[in-house]
Amino acid sequence: MALDRLLNVARKEFSDHITSRRFIIILGLLLVISTISIYEGIEQYNDSLEAYTEQLQHVQEFEDPYSSWMPSKPSIMYVFMSMMSYMTMLGGILAIAIGFDLVSKEKETRSLKTLLSHPLYRDEIINGKALGGIGALGFAMVLALALAIAMLLVFSVVPTLDEFAAILIFGAVSLGFLLAYFAVALTMSTISKESGNALIYTLVIFFTVSSLLPMFGMMAADAFAGDPPEPPEVSMPQGVVRTVSSSGGFYTSSVSQSVAYDGTQDPEWTAYEEEMKTYIEKRRFISDVSNLLSPQMNYYTVAIAVTNPQIMAMMDAPYGTAQEETPGLAGALGRVWMNIAALIVFPSVFFAATYVKFMRMDIR
Amino acid sequence: MIRTENLTKVYNGKAAVDGLDLEVGEGEIFGFLGPNGAGKSTTILMLTGMIEPTGGRCFVDGIEVAKAPLKVKEIIGYLPEDVGFYGNMTGEQNLDYFARFYGMDAGERKKRIAELLELVHLDGVAQKAGEYSRGMKQRLGLAQALINDPKVLFFDEPTANLDPEGVREYRELVTHLAGEGKTVFVSSHILSEVREVCRTVGLLAKGKLVAQGTLEEVARALASPDGDAVRIVVETREHLPPIEDPAIISVEGNGNRAVVRAKADIRDRLAATLFEQGLHVREMRVEEPEIEDVFMAAYRR
Numbered sequence: 001m002a003l004d005r006l007l008n009v010a011r012k013e014f015s016d017h018i019t020s021r022r023f024i025i026i027l028g029l030l031l032v033i034s035t036i037s038i039y040e041g042i043e044q045y046n047d048s049l050e051a052y053t054e055q056l057q058h059v060q061e062f063e064d065p066y067s068s069w070m071p072s073k074p075s076i077m078y079v080f081m082s083m084m085s086y087m088t089m090l091g092g093i094l095a096i097a098i099g100f101d102l103v104s105k106e107k108e109t110r111s112l113k114t115l116l117s118h119p120l121y122r123d124e125i126i127n128g129k130a131l132g133g134i135g136a137l138g139f140a141m142v143l144a145l146a147l148a149i150a151m152l153l154v155f156s157v158v159p160t161l162d163e164f165a166a167i168l169i170f171g172a173v174s175l176g177f178l179l180a181y182f183a184v185a186l187t188m189s190t191i192s193k194e195s196g197n198a199l200i201y202t203l204v205i206f207f208t209v210s211s212l213l214p215m216f217g218m219m220a221a222d223a224f225a226g227d228p229p230e231p232p233e234v235s236m237p238q239g240v241v242r243t244v245s246s247s248g249g250f251y252t253s254s255v256s257q258s259v260a261y262d263g264t265q266d267p268e269w270t271a272y273e274e275e276m277k278t279y280i281e282k283r284r285f286i287s288d289v290s291n292l293l294s295p296q297m298n299y300y301t302v303a304i305a306v307t308n309p310q311i312m313a314m315m316d317a318p319y320g321t322a323q324e325e326t327p328g329l330a331g332a333l334g335r336v337w338m339n340i341a342a343l344i345v346f347p348s349v350f351f352a353a354t355y356v357k358f359m360r361m362d363i364r
Numbered sequence: 365m366i367r368t369e370n371l372t373k374v375y376n377g378k379a380a381v382d383g384l385d386l387e388v389g390e391g392e393i394f395g396f397l398g399p400n401g402a403g404k405s406t407t408i409l410m411l412t413g414m415i416e417p418t419g420g421r422c423f424v425d426g427i428e429v430a431k432a433p434l435k436v437k438e439i440i441g442y443l444p445e446d447v448g449f450y451g452n453m454t455g456e457q458n459l460d461y462f463a464r465f466y467g468m469d470a471g472e473r474k475k476r477i478a479e480l481l482e483l484v485h486l487d488g489v490a491q492k493a494g495e496y497s498r499g500m501k502q503r504l505g506l507a508q509a510l511i512n513d514p515k516v517l518f519f520d521e522p523t524a525n526l527d528p529e530g531v532r533e534y535r536e537l538v539t540h541l542a543g544e545g546k547t548v549f550v551s552s553h554i555l556s557e558v559r560e561v562c563r564t565v566g567l568l569a570k571g572k573l574v575a576q577g578t579l580e581e582v583a584r585a586l587a588s589p590d591g592d593a594v595r596i597v598v599e600t601r602e603h604l605p606p607i608e609d610p611a612i613i614s615v616e617g618n619g620n621r622a623v624v625r626a627k628a629d630i631r632d633r634l635a636a637t638l639f640e641q642g643l644h645v646r647e648m649r650v651e652e653p654e655i656e657d658v659f660m661a662a663y664r665r
Contacts, residue, residue, distance in 0.1 A: 005465060008461070012461055016450075019452075020452070110446055110447065111449055114444060114447055114448055114449065115462070117412055117442035117444065117509075118437060118465045119434045119438050119466065120434075121434070363414060363415065364409065
């Protein structure tokens with residue numbers, strides 16, 4: 001495979017994408033929605049920052065030697081949490097829009113036969129097409145992030161070095177998510193003879209892995225984990241129940257922690273809590289395994305770890321001892337390594353299928 | 365320049381090309397004839413390195429195509445049947461994209477593309493290729509086949525979408541290219557098209573080469589299913605008496621005119637016999653079968 005031929009194909013594909021009407025329209029829509037939600041995110045961030053300053057002043061005014069509680073400073077990464085929901089919808093559509101007719105259109109217009117008569121190998125064509133598409137999605141992602149950072153700076157919100165690194169990681173994860181659907185669309189475009197069919201097959205897979213699969217995961221968890229343990233008939237001990245919830249797009253999660261403070265916990269309740277913990281972990285394991293096949297769910301999980309590591313830490317210990325300290329970005333990413341791996345494996349499998357199919361394609 | 369040895373391509377257990385042995389010399393204009401589905405396009409796809417043969421080998425300029433398809437593609441030009449282009453690009457942009465695969469620099473590309481667009485009368489056309497008529501696409505197809513100044517040209521049904529003026533220009537172009545020493549391989553199912561430009565032909569039927577040579581040689585080889593029978597037309601001023609000769613197979617007579625089927629050309633003997641009988645011969649000739657009829661019969665076999 002020669003680099004110059006590969007780049008020739010990739011450059012043409014990239015140029016075709018960024019000048020196509022459909023790409024410009026969807027990207028424009030993505031950027032407009034991005035601008036609005038980032039603006040709202042910045043407003044919320046400023047409100048949180050104001051509340052944090054007040055709490056800090058309050059703590060300093062009433063110096064309580066017995067209290068070690070300190071308010072936590074809000075992170076600008078909360079601004080990016082709002083990007084997740086529309087990225088999964090509009091970003092997914094953008095990825096599908098640039099991929100679904102990449103090969104099928106060439107078959108329909110017979111330009112593939114003309115191209116193949118010139119000195120280049122088939123793998124250079126398919127790799128060049130993939131590279132051009134990845135470039136176009138990368139370009140869209142860079143534009144969206146550049147816009148977000150520009151807005152932060154306009155509103156005098158300057159990210160720290162750590163936050164800047166988190167923004168870049170968030171961008172990379174979002175690009176990984178877009179590549180998942182681009183790879184699906186490219187595969188369907190290679191398999192199908194007509195672009196219309198390729199689009200339909202891609203949308204079927206899109207909705208299956210984004211909506212149907214998480215639902216099946218929940219149903220499987222219900223079926224395999226059985227009924228939850230029954231609580232003891234004795235009265236519930238005094239305690240504190242803390243609930244944390246996070247939502248984005250289709251995805252809502254909530255975790256609860258029950259902590260007994262009086263030190264006189266009933267042994268039956270302790271046993272019940274242990275059983276409940278095992279039950280929840282079992283359910284969660286089944287659901288998580290199923291969700292690994294869904295780029296949406298993996299994206300949400302990893303993106304939450306990047307934008308809000310604290311929630312991720314609490315979700316990770318739903319019925320155990322929660323970490324009181326905010327975990328670092330590296331720690332949060334370490335917890336979701338399987339989801340990161342799944343985000344890499346999913347498009348890789350589809351790209352590999354595309355490659356094999358394209359190399360064996362009948363071009364008569 | 366072009367050679368195949370037992371070339372075979374099998375699709376789903378059925379041979380599209382079956383043990384093809386073919387040879388085309390340098391500078392020849394070779395017509396590859398055959399009905400639709402005979403395996404002409406499949407043969408061209410193997411010769412141009414776009415598909416691999418199931419069996420056998422093919423060579424272009426001494427290079428084995430399956431082993432070095434890119435080397436072959438660098439010295440050939442191919443005009444596919446129903447040629448397609450990128451509809452969002454102009455003709456010039458399409459040609460520029462293809463020219464880049466030959467390592468031509470920007471100046472070289474610009475010069476070559478301008479020459480070719482002028483040659484096919486598409487210079488100054490600013491339309492996108494998606495808006496081209498079929499004839500315009502065919503002309504652009506000719507230009508893209510010539511982009512690398514190839515030694516060998518493969519044209520698959522080249523006149524299918526051309527108007528009469530386009531066909532005339534295409535014929536002139538092919539003759540001109542052959543004059544430059546290029547080998548031209550024209551695949552078509554239209555005999556009249558091939559006989560206009562081609563010096564030698566090969567007839568393919570059901571994946572097999574039925575005959576190869578000049579048009580007359582092929583026609584003769586295909587002409588008679590009953591050996592070397594010669595048809596002699598005889599016409600005299602007087603009524604024709606019964607004709608007898610050991611070489612005669614049959615005589616179909618009608619008054620003063622007859623068609624004699626003989627094992628050999630016996631016109632001299634026949635003329636002497638008629639003269640001895642005092643008959644005045646008005647016409648005596650060997651009847652050549654119509655080439656179209658011969659090919660049509662071969663297509664149907």
